[in-house]
Amino acid sequence: MEKVKLGPQTFVFPMPAFLIGADVEKRANFMTAAWSGIACSEPPMISVAIRHPRYTLKGIEENMTFSVNVPSVDQAKEVDYCGIVSGAKTDKTMVCKFKVFYGKLKTAPMVQQCPVNLECKVEHTLDLGSHVLVIGKIEEVYVSGSCFTGEHPDVNKIRPLLWTTMPANVYQGLGDVVAKAFKVGLELK
Amino acid sequence: MEKVKLGPQTFVFPMPAFLIGADVEKRANFMTAAWSGIACSEPPMISVAIRHPRYTLKGIEENMTFSVNVPSVDQAKEVDYCGIVSGAKTDKTMVCKFKVFYGKLKTAPMVQQCPVNLECKVEHTLDLGSHVLVIGKIEEVYVSGSCFTGEHPDVNKIRPLLWTTMPANVYQGLGDVVAKAFKVGLELK
Numbered sequence: 001m002e003k004v005k006l007g008p009q010t011f012v013f014p015m016p017a018f019l020i021g022a023d024v025e026k027r028a029n030f031m032t033a034a035w036s037g038i039a040c041s042e043p044p045m046i047s048v049a050i051r052h053p054r055y056t057l058k059g060i061e062e063n064m065t066f067s068v069n070v071p072s073v074d075q076a077k078e079v080d081y082c083g084i085v086s087g088a089k090t091d092k093t094m095v096c097k098f099k100v101f102y103g104k105l106k107t108a109p110m111v112q113q114c115p116v117n118l119e120c121k122v123e124h125t126l127d128l129g130s131h132v133l134v135i136g137k138i139e140e141v142y143v144s145g146s147c148f149t150g151e152h153p154d155v156n157k158i159r160p161l162l163w164t165t166m167p168a169n170v171y172q173g174l175g176d177v178v179a180k181a182f183k184v185g186l187e188l189k
Numbered sequence: 190m191e192k193v194k195l196g197p198q199t200f201v202f203p204m205p206a207f208l209i210g211a212d213v214e215k216r217a218n219f220m221t222a223a224w225s226g227i228a229c230s231e232p233p234m235i236s237v238a239i240r241h242p243r244y245t246l247k248g249i250e251e252n253m254t255f256s257v258n259v260p261s262v263d264q265a266k267e268v269d270y271c272g273i274v275s276g277a278k279t280d281k282t283m284v285c286k287f288k289v290f291y292g293k294l295k296t297a298p299m300v301q302q303c304p305v306n307l308e309c310k311v312e313h314t315l316d317l318g319s320h321v322l323v324i325g326k327i328e329e330v331y332v333s334g335s336c337f338t339g340e341h342p343d344v345n346k347i348r349p350l351l352w353t354t355m356p357a358n359v360y361q362g363l364g365d366v367v368a369k370a371f372k373v374g375l376e377l378k
Binding site for chain 2: 044126131171
């Protein structure tokens, strides 16, 4: 199984398709981001990489707050739109008919229709080149009541969206369960 | 659609299931990590959050290099094992029968059986609390020749692994294509 070198590039799977929310000039704005990951558990933190000129970044730096909204597969159209259009020229919230709500941080707008919302406070920003890595403390997590099974949230009801490239730029859903974690590996012990 | 508050925690979907490689005390070691995301495009960078006591972190700090290996769904057993067992007491490479190769950085071990391998050089480390956020420059990307369709890598042949929680801790595959990116959103324009 020979390996082919692609050169230095951002080539990795899977990637999420999140909507990052910020108030910019006192208006709720949302941009699409695939470059995000959990950064710490105690305290809970998440990172998101944002290009310098992005309108959303302006709002994050203004208020030092932002949100990470996990869309469902039903929201691919809105997610794609928020990745194509800049909030500097368009009220994306209005076009997408997002119902916006705020939590305790007051300035991190969240999308009611997205099944999961993380309300974040900026802890660090790191200028890495083309992108600023924004690292936020997760201050609160909101999950839609309709995505619970009994007392717990259920990923099968959240139905999160993924972003993949190669052979084409597409949004995908979660696939079948392959194995149980903390279990299948015990066979090798 | 009312929202339920979960409190501050690391609750987000989707998450990857990567194998992070490092030479520790001159031996190749691999740990499982779900907390990782692209951090920059020019230059290409990736972040991974690692708990302080992890054996792999010792190797990363020793050599200032590491690898991110993207396993396929066929490797769930090995991925789970590498998340359960510490390399301090076991030669995980031997148990998992990983064929290890090295690239230009010389000290970032990579798993031949994983379809995608990123060879990384540490650019920043950020102590965030329970975890250190390691940010690496992607120096080279290796893709298995068998995962190409024509001239390009094909995610349908890579078949990456995902980690989900709630209702259960499981590994999942990629699901169906939901929509075309940079296209479906144009309907809202």
